[in-house]
Amino acid sequence: MTTPWDGVITAEDERRYEKAGFGRPSGIGARPALLIIDVQYRTLGDTPKPFDEALEDYTTACGEVGWAAVDHITDLLAFFRENDLPVLYPHVAPKQSYDAGTLGAKVPSIMLVPEQGYRIPDVLAPGPNDVMLPKKHPSAFFGTPLTSYLIGLGVDTLVVTGCSTSGCVRSTVVDAFAYNFKAVVPYDAVYDRSETVHKVNLFDMGQKYADVMSTDDAIGALGSAIGRGV
Amino acid sequence: MTTPWDGVITAEDERRYEKAGFGRPSGIGARPALLIIDVQYRTLGDTPKPFDEALEDYTTACGEVGWAAVDHITDLLAFFRENDLPVLYPHVAPKQSYDAGTLGAKVPSIMLVPEQGYRIPDVLAPGPNDVMLPKKHPSAFFGTPLTSYLIGLGVDTLVVTGCSTSGCVRSTVVDAFAYNFKAVVPYDAVYDRSETVHKVNLFDMGQKYADVMSTDDAIGALGSAIGRGV
Amino acid sequence: MTTPWDGVITAEDERRYEKAGFGRPSGIGARPALLIIDVQYRTLGDTPKPFDEALEDYTTACGEVGWAAVDHITDLLAFFRENDLPVLYPHVAPKQSYDAGTLGAKVPSIMLVPEQGYRIPDVLAPGPNDVMLPKKHPSAFFGTPLTSYLIGLGVDTLVVTGCSTSGCVRSTVVDAFAYNFKAVVPYDAVYDRSETVHKVNLFDMGQKYADVMSTDDAIGALGSAIGRGV
């Protein structure tokens, strides 16, 4: 059987986690919401192209792997719109002069992204009732009113998509788990700049915090969970 | 040059992060605190022994790699005690019947640890002014008053040790970064059940959230930062 | 019509809030939980007695008004137990040497309460599935995993009881409101050391954050909301 972490996580790694009892599915609730995190030109590049070329658009771009994920996020977005389920867009707002802090020290290039970099591709354009969540930190929960929106909307499950797998996606999934929301990570709807890092972070999330599956499987499982065949 | 992630992170991975501008040091402030996270028999095993044998003590044990880290944490603890700097012990308290939630679904064995498993080894025994922080979730910040203690103590830097590298250590480091605390992760003072996972999580933290170095280097750098040669 | 703030809030005060559009009811959801906050001997006194005598038991005691509230909380607790609805006990745990901080400076006597003071009266004794929440700060949400428990339990409404009206009750209600939980404050099931302060805080909560009503009315409204006549 192939897994999303083939070639990086060894059989011995998998054996240890299984023996310790990790990795059971946590399931999907009756009221899921879709999070589309940081899917902005600054993480994609202005058009689909290899990593090194995308880096010339923005130093934070991941390139082709990002655009491939956009296709899968588009499918998920269609499912959520059809079923009138909540969609939220945690995203990075343009940096201000007062935003340097620890981040500016650790990753200085992040302070210099032009405005186009903050735009969301048209194919994923937010609708009028979608919740826009500007954020300053990796997790979509940190320093934002995300929890309040989810409680107000009665959400019990988060489908987490976007970028980067090891950064904002993972930290959001860890917080979702801590808040007792169920979390689903469609592995082909999240992206990162390194394949090794991408795969190990998917493994970590699947073992401890979330159900990791393909977008197709996620749409099937969501359909069943909300009582609607797909 | 060897790195703590040799053999897992590829040269291409490293090249990409460097080209994107990640991985700059964030430095150490004048008022560091030591976090000793989850260093309890349940994550170590009752005595130093190989992984599979340790698992017979507790399904959450990491075995020998944990006990090796304890030696390095002991050195750090001595440094913090000598310099009268704050030490805090985020730890898992015995589970209650009302604690099942999402965690119980995802990792059922975590609900069944005997009391001895929650004890801290004598060599790292907390002193009367150390802060004990029972926690229910991965990050030492989540659902605990850790931030309040750190602000009250005037702390600006966290040295994060313990277990697991990919779990409570990493999520604590991500939150420390989000709160604008500087973070140091001594790579030989943290431990996990899989070497692959351990290494990639060290790489992730070093690229984005923390300064990763050996315990010896950390003690040297801390000595300089607080104005005292070692 | 009498109100819980008669004699303190003036007709002109009421007129201003009404004209500005405050004070609409927010209602009760289908899944309420009961919070019993800080109902411990240290806030009551060891037996029902006047304020000045209760102060000789504990400097934090409110005296007779507290014991009167206990009777109403008992009625609410019976309702929640009969209907198998969640009950949570945010409470103050015995202070540790490392707990002084700002609180020790502002209210030094709070550091010196004997162990009996932390006990909960038998009539309100927690059951095995009730959630115990030790806290260090006024709000039951601050530095505790309360939000995670509420999300895990699917709660949408909090009935907030206990002590003090102006302290832990009010700050919990403000946070509940911020998280988008509906909140109900039964005015005869909360208590404080000053009648003026008690009344104005009830008014503030009723105008901006919660539905304020008698325990009898609350039990009636809860019965309707969960689809069960009383």
Place this chain on the structure above:
Amino acid sequence: MTTPWDGVITAEDERRYEKAGFGRPSGIGARPALLIIDVQYRTLGDTPKPFDEALEDYTTACGEVGWAAVDHITDLLAFFRENDLPVLYPHVAPKQSYDAGTLGAKVPSIMLVPEQGYRIPDVLAPGPNDVMLPKKHPSAFFGTPLTSYLIGLGVDTLVVTGCSTSGCVRSTVVDAFAYNFKAVVPYDAVYDRSETVHKVNLFDMGQKYADVMSTDDAIGALGSAIGRGV
């Protein structure tokens, strides 16, 4: 001696708090920051005028008492600018269609404020390095990155000004206290729509969470605390 709560808090109220040991000063640290909360036309009215007339500008306006406070906040702002100390502006951002939630139910008029209402008067105009903090909830800490900014800036004390005394000011002060920041509330630099409510909330904050004093006294005390005579 006159107090900011004369005529509402009784001598018996004061006696009880004193006997219980409340109300000790917590002091001012070496690194204060100024918070100017919600001082926008929507809470003031477009020009200084009586309450009922201001209400015709915005249903959330407080009128003349707000403009009187603006004069004192201006003095504090000058002090902070002269001493190059941090200034932060928690404020309400224009409501979006997805913002109704509990707030919309409790205070519907808050959803309908025109854009001019969100502007800050020129005399208090933010400078390029001041931190702008849009917020959705009463406390300036809730769902915002305020704590991260304060830690990054090394702040230990908050001077809290603006509006309303019983709403955003008080909930911010309670959270500041919980985070172990020292807090100062200049009673003539905060405002509310009811004098009774204003006074009792000042009393509550002074007894439990903050040092309450006049703007003149605050400027004097701040000058001493940062090592500069005024």
